[in-house]
Amino acid sequence: MEEILEILEKNSRYTVEQIAVMTGKSAEDVQKAIEKYEEDEVIVGYTTLVNWDKTGKESVVAMIEVKLTPQRGEGFDKVAERIYKFPEVKACYLMSGSYDLTVIIEGKTIKEVALFVAEKLAPLESVLSTATHFVLKKYKDKGTIFENNSQDKREAIFI
Amino acid sequence: MKPEKMILQKILDIPPSGIRKYFDLLNEMKDVISLGVGEPDFNTPWNVSEAGIYSLEKGHTHYSSNSGMLKLRETISHYMKRKYGLEYEAKSQVLVTVGGSEGIDLALRTLVGPGDEVIIPEPSFVAYQGCTKLTGATPVIIKLRAEDQFKLTPEQLEKALSPRTKVVIIPYPNNPTGAVMNSDELSAIVKILKDKDLVVISDEIYAELTYEGKHVSIAGFEGMKDKTIVINGFSKAFAMTGWRLGYVCGHASFIKAMNKIHQYAIMCAPTTAQHAAIEALTNGDAAVDEMVREYNRRRRVLVDGFRKMGLDCFEPLGAFYVFPSIQKTGLSSEEFCEKLLLTEKVLVVPGTAFGEVGEGFVRVSYASSMKNIMEALKRIKRFISVIT
Ligand SMILES: Cc1ncc(COP(=O)(O)O)c(C=O)c1O
Numbered sequence: 001m002e003e004i005l006e007i008l009e010k011n012s013r014y015t016v017e018q019i020a021v022m023t024g025k026s027a028e029d030v031q032k033a034i035e036k037y038e039e040d041e042v043i044v045g046y047t048t049l050v051n052w053d054k055t056g057k058e059s060v061v062a063m064i065e066v067k068l069t070p071q072r073g074e075g076f077d078k079v080a081e082r083i084y085k086f087p088e089v090k091a092c093y094l095m096s097g098s099y100d101l102t103v104i105i106e107g108k109t110i111k112e113v114a115l116f117v118a119e120k121l122a123p124l125e126s127v128l129s130t131a132t133h134f135v136l137k138k139y140k141d142k143g144t145i146f147e148n149n150s151q152d153k154r155e156a157i158f159i
Numbered sequence: 160m161k162p163e164k165m166i167l168q169k170i171l172d173i174p175p176s177g178i179r180k181y182f183d184l185l186n187e188m189k190d191v192i193s194l195g196v197g198e199p200d201f202n203t204p205w206n207v208s209e210a211g212i213y214s215l216e217k218g219h220t221h222y223s224s225n226s227g228m229l230k231l232r233e234t235i236s237h238y239m240k241r242k243y244g245l246e247y248e249a250k251s252q253v254l255v256t257v258g259g260s261e262g263i264d265l266a267l268r269t270l271v272g273p274g275d276e277v278i279i280p281e282p283s284f285v286a287y288q289g290c291t292k293l294t295g296a297t298p299v300i301i302k303l304r305a306e307d308q309f310k311l312t313p314e315q316l317e318k319a320l321s322p323r324t325k326v327v328i329i330p331y332p333n334n335p336t337g338a339v340m341n342s343d344e345l346s347a348i349v350k351i352l353k354d355k356d357l358v359v360i361s362d363e364i365y366a367e368l369t370y371e372g373k374h375v376s377i378a379g380f381e382g383m384k385d386k387t388i389v390i391n392g393f394s395k396a397f398a399m400t401g402w403r404l405g406y407v408c409g410h411a412s413f414i415k416a417m418n419k420i421h422q423y424a425i426m427c428a429p430t431t432a433q434h435a436a437i438e439a440l441t442n443g444d445a446a447v448d449e450m451v452r453e454y455n456r457r458r459r460v461l462v463d464g465f466r467k468m469g470l471d472c473f474e475p476l477g478a479f480y481v482f483p484s485i486q487k488t489g490l491s492s493e494e495f496c497e498k499l500l501l502t503e504k505v506l507v508v509p510g511t512a513f514g515e516v517g518e519g520f521v522r523v524s525y526a527s528s529m530k531n532i533m534e535a536l537k538r539i540k541r542f543i544s545v546i547t
Contacts, residue, residue: 021459022456023456
C-alpha cells in the first residue's frame, strides 16, 4: 500500500480512480487506504510546490544553524517546539554534528528574517548561538528540479 | 561512375522505413505527444553518468581490449549469475558490444549465410529480419497471434522448422507487443529445440522490465546453454540508449568467432560507456527498480484506458509497450496512425512496422511521462469517438 504514498508524494492531485488504475487495486481499497493514512496522520497534508521566484512575491528563505543547551528531562524537544511553533518557521530538524537544530525561515525581506532571529530566536534561554545563511537560489526542492525544461528532447529514431 | 549503380542489389532492396514519414511529419508539427519512441524517457541514473564523467577526468580515453574491459566482463558475469542464474566465464564467454544491436548482427553474421534459414517470430524488432537478409540467409517468419498473447507456441515453431533451420530467434520480453514467456511456456519450446542442431539467439534486452514475476532466460534450461547466444545491454534497463553499450554471452567458440568480426568492424565498444556500465551493474538496482515501478503504473493506465475505449488490449507483462488492436475502428494500422497524428497530434507506431502480422494493431510506448500518457489517452478517446 506504500505505493499509494509514493504516488501522492509525487502528485497529490491524482484522483482515487487514477491511483486505483496505476496500482491495480480497487478504487474502494485506495479510498480506504488514503482515509486511514489521513486518520493516522501518515498523510499530514497536501501542498503545492511553488516556484515563488517566478511570481512577483518578494520572499527570502534562510537556513539557520542553532546551537542549544539541552533542558533537563526533556532534551531538545521543548525548545524545538517553542521555535517551530512560529509561523515563520517552515521546517525544523534536530541534527547530529556540530550544531543542534536546522531552522528554515521564510520572510518577506532579509530584514524581516534578521529581526526574527534577533528578537525571537537568539534571546531564547537555551539558544547558545545562531548562524544564519540566506538562500540565494533554489535549484531543487522536495525532489523537484526547478527550471527543469521538461520538453521531450529525444530525437526521432527508427524503433 | 554512377553511385547508385555501384550499390549492392540487396541493399537497394531494403525498403525505406515504414515510420520515417511519421517522423518527418512529427518534426513539422508542434505540441505532438510522441508515444512512438522505443527508448526510456528517463535520463541515465546520475551515479552512472557520473562514473562515465569521472573516467574521462581520469584520462580513460583509450581503446579497451577488443572484447571489452575485463573488469566489465567480470561484472557482467556476476550480474548474469545474480539475476538469471546463468554462469558465463568472463574471459571467454562474454563479449561487450555496441548495443544489443551489434550483438544481433554479430550473432547472425557468425552463424548464417545463403541457404540457411532463420526463424523469426513476428511482430518483432525490425533488426532480426534486416540483419538476416544482409547475410543472405532466409528469414522464416512465424506469425504470432493475439489470442496466444503473442507468445511463441510449440505447434507454430514445429511447423516452421526445416532441415535448413540454423537459428531460432527468441525475442522476449518483446518489442513491440510487450509479451513475455514464462518458464512453462519456454520449457515447451525447449523440448523441441534441445536436441536439434541449431542455435537460439535470445534477445533479452528488456529482461529487467517485467511486471509480474522475474524474467526467465531460455539459456537456463538444461541442454540449452551451449546452443544459446544471449543478447543483452544497457539501453533499456538502465536508460542508457545513447551510450551504445550491450553484450553477448554464449559458448566460448561463438564468442571467439563473433569477436573476429567485432575486432575488425568495431575494434571495441566505447570506453566511457564501459566505465559507466560497471557502475550501472554494481550500484544500479535501486534506480532500475524505481523506473520499473513507474513503467508499471503507466502500463496499467494505458491498458485500462484502451479497454475503456472498447479496444481489445491484451495485458503486456514486459518491455514498455502496449499493443492494442484497432480493428474495431475499421481503419488500417497506417491509416489509424496517420489520422491520429494529424487530427489529435499523438504519435503511435503502426503494428505493420514490425511485420505484416502487425496489421490491425498499433504500438504505444509508455516510455513517456504519466502526464503525457494521460493527455494522449484523452486525445485518442476523442479521436475514436469521432471516427466510430
Ligand atoms: C528488442 C530489441 N532488441 C535490441 C534493441 C537494440 O538496443 P541497443 O542497440 O540500444 O542495445 C532494441 C532497441 O530498440 C530492441 O527493441
